[in-house]
Amino acid sequence: MSTLATTVDGLKLPNPFIIGSGPPGTNLNVISRAFKEGWGAVIAKTVSLDASKVINVTPRYGKLMANDGQEVVGWENIELISDRPFKLWEEEFKKCKQMHPEGVLIASIMEEYNQDAWIELVQRCEASGVDGFELNFSCPHGLPERKMGAAMGQDPDILEEVCGWVKSATNKPVWAKMTPNITHIEDPSRAALRGGATGISAINTIRSVIGVNLDTLRPEPSVEGYTTPGGYSCKAVKPIALRMVMEIATLIRKEFPGRSLSGLGGIENGNDAAQFILLGSDTVQVCTGVMKFGYECVKPMCDELLAFMEKHKFATLADFKGKSLDFFTTHADLVKRQADRKAAQKAATATKVVKADGEWSGDEFVKQSDALSRG
Numbered sequence: 001m002s003t004l005a006t007t008v009d010g011l012k013l014p015n016p017f018i019i020g021s022g023p024p025g026t027n028l029n030v031i032s033r034a035f036k037e038g039w040g041a042v043i044a045k046t047v048s049l050d051a052s053k054v055i056n057v058t059p060r061y062g063k064l065m066a067n068d069g070q071e072v073v074g075w076e077n078i079e080l081i082s083d084r085p086f087k088l089w090e091e092e093f094k095k096c097k098q099m100h101p102e103g104v105l106i107a108s109i110m111e112e113y114n115q116d117a118w119i120e121l122v123q124r125c126e127a128s129g130v131d132g133f134e135l136n137f138s139c140p141h142g143l144p145e146r147k148m149g150a151a152m153g154q155d156p157d158i159l160e161e162v163c164g165w166v167k168s169a170t171n172k173p174v175w176a177k178m179t180p181n182i183t184h185i186e187d188p189s190r191a192a193l194r195g196g197a198t199g200i201s202a203i204n205t206i207r208s209v210i211g212v213n214l215d216t217l218r219p220e221p222s223v224e225g226y227t228t229p230g231g232y233s234c235k236a237v238k239p240i241a242l243r244m245v246m247e248i249a250t251l252i253r254k255e256f257p258g259r260s261l262s263g264l265g266g267i268e269n270g271n272d273a274a275q276f277i278l279l280g281s282d283t284v285q286v287c288t289g290v291m292k293f294g295y296e297c298v299k300p301m302c303d304e305l306l307a308f309m310e311k312h313k314f315a316t317l318a319d320f321k322g323k324s325l326d327f328f329t330t331h332a333d334l335v336k337r338q339a340d341r342k343a344a345q346k347a348a349t350a351t352k353v354v355k356a357d358g359e360w361s362g363d364e365f366v367k368q369s370d371a372l373s374r375g
Contacts, residue, residue, distance in 0.1 A: 002309040004040075004302055006317050008260050008282045009173035009198050011104050011131060013040035016273065016305075016317060017298050020264050020287030021046055021108035021134060021177075024295070026082065028092040032099060037295040038302070040283065041104035046081035046136045047089050048110050048148075049121055054083040062210035062221040064236065074237075075288045076210035078221060078230035081110055081139065081149075086124070093128035105129070108177070110136040110148050113158060115165045122169040132172045135163065135197070137188070138179035138204030140231045150179040150204075156191035163195030175262060177201040178248070180237075185244045186251045193252070199260030200248055201285065203241045205231025233288040234266055241265020242279055249280020249322055268293070270304025277317060278324040 004015035019025050019034045019042040026045040034042045048054070056079055064074030082089070096105055107130040111117040122133065137153030152158055159176070166174050176192035178185055180203040189200050207229050212219050219227045245263040252259050263281030266288075267273055273284045289297060314320045329337075353371045354360055360368060 002306055002315055004306060004317065006040075006282065008262075009132070011041065011173060013104055013283065014038065015040040015298075015302050016277070016281075016283040017301055018106075018262065018283050018285045019043060019290065020285035021136065022077075022287040022291075023079070024287055024290040025108075027084070028096055030295075031092075031096055031105070033295050034290075035100040035103040037298055039295070039298050041106060041131075043106040043108050043134050043285065044082075044089070044093075046108040046110045046139070047084075047086055047121075047125075048081060049086050049117055051081075051083050051085055054080045056080055056083055057223045059221040059223065060230075062230070064210055064234075072292055073235055074210065074232060075234040075291070076208050076221070076230045076232050077205070078223075078228055081136070086121075090124060090128045093125065093130055097129035104131045106132045106134055106173075106175075108134045108136050110139070112148055113152065113162070118162060118165045119169045122166055126170055126172060130172070132175070133166065133170065134175045134177050134201055135166060135192075136177055136204075137162075137192070138177045140179060140181050140205055140207040140229070150181055150207075153177075153179040153188055154182050156188050159188050160191040160195035163192045163197045167196030167198075173198045173260075175199040175201045175260070177204055178244070179204055180240060180244055180265075181207045185247050189248045189251055190255065193256045193259055197259075199262060199282075200252070201262040201264065202248055203237070203244050203265045205233045206237055206240065208232035234292075235268055235272075236266065238266030238272065242275060245276055245281055246279045246325065246328060249325055250328070252280065253322065253325065268297075270301045270306070270308060273301060273305050274308045274320075277321050280322040280325055282317070282321065 006013050006016055017040045019039050021043040025031050025042050031042050060078045062076040063072045066073050107125040109121050111121055137159055139149030163176055174197050176197040178188055209229055210220055218225050221227055249261055260282045261280055262283045262285055263276035264285035267284050267286050268289045276284050354368050
């Protein structure tokens, strides 16, 4: 029998499906619902010490629809991190662990470039009972003036330093969440791992403009007639996420063996999850998918992933983690491989010149005759 149970960085998970940081983990009520539905772990919505500066607007989501007008293929948000007081989060973290002692609860945290603030945030979260941390270095919008989110994650030197601060303050797992809004995802990933992060999460949303309303001529989502670029998610970002996960997994394999990788970006079913794991993910996160289909979507995702494993006779996730990484190469190598294959094929199908009467073939008689006429 195949099993989805796995242990990552000491965290025992019943399955690899994790609620990604965002609206699906925005308070105790919804986090509790996620655990009841059977999610492997929950990453709460990002918290900071001072939520007073976090003011959300409405509307703050924009959807890109398929041509049929029914299916959502892209999703933009201009939502900020949690606007709830940190003291309230401390209380809810404690209650959550009391209610779900076996549930793996991970705090997503974000602060300014201030060592004391990061350490205080880590220590207070840990005192509240969380099982691990995800460092939000990747939110593409909101609070850039405070050098938070992607503004920090795009600077490998700062990122490495902050990871060092956090790791010095806790023995719990620390995952650094990467922004895709950068040329080479390996650079910040390497910095985070060098700084002491036990793992990487990738990717967060892609900085975007979802579209322009052709009636009002205003970009969307429109707030008082104006907007700001937001974070793009949903199934449309999956190919980009897969590419970056592949690059990070390759980096980990070569330079940081044993470190973990949590993949996310457009995962909506078990087959999506299988692809991320084949490219090196230990776990997979779902955020927009929950907003589209509800917390109960984890059950069919688990069933589909198990069906994939049983089809290929994989007993555990480790049996196929990173199995597809070996099949990436350079374009020059692809050209050589194709030329070699064609040459071998040509050689194999070339008609052998008859040297003795016993070599004549009825099927190849004409070709063998022609070969002899050419000497």
